[in-house]
Amino acid sequence: MDNLLTQLSQSAKGLVGTSMFVAMSAALSYFKIVLIPKTLEIGFSSLALAACAFTYGPVVGGLAGIICDNVKYFLNPSGPYMPLFEFLTGFIYGLFFYKKKITLPRVILARLTIVLLINIVLTPLWLHLLYGKAYIVYVQARILKNILMFPFDVFLLYTVLKATKQAFHLN
DSSP states (O other): OHHHHHHHHHHHHHHHHHHHHHHHHHHHTTOEEEEETTTEEEEOTHHHHHHHHHHHOHHHHHHHHHHHHHHHHHHSOOSOOOHHHHHHHHHHHHHHHTTSOOOHHHHHHHHHHHIIIIIIIIHHHHHHHHHOOOHHHHHHHHHHHHHHHHHHHHHHHHHHHHHHHHHHTOO
């Protein structure tokens, strides 16, 4: 009986925590820098998703990504709807950070994986399929943006994960 209460308590804490990160991600989605509408934007909502994946693991991070994308699209439908990218982002962050020490090399490698796989390969492919412009046009714009933003993204991600670790007393 005591074990069952512990499991229910953990499930409730996880559900509430994940909901909090989803709400934070939705709120952060309103703060973005638009360079080219519907094509090239700088956003901050993935920071909450990374914190969720760090706290609860890759599967919860991926599922939270899908929920985040649905909530964000419902509140402010801008651009194409593709929850798979948010799932992959949460899942990848979970693989890199869940129950692992947060180090600068790990954050750099995680961010580099997201940039190369999702931002440089998959997103331009999806935009090409949707809007028909040449694939290389989308790739070139994203390469420049990601090179310029990489140090800033790594700094923000590292800072958010360290704060999450301290707030949730993890590791």
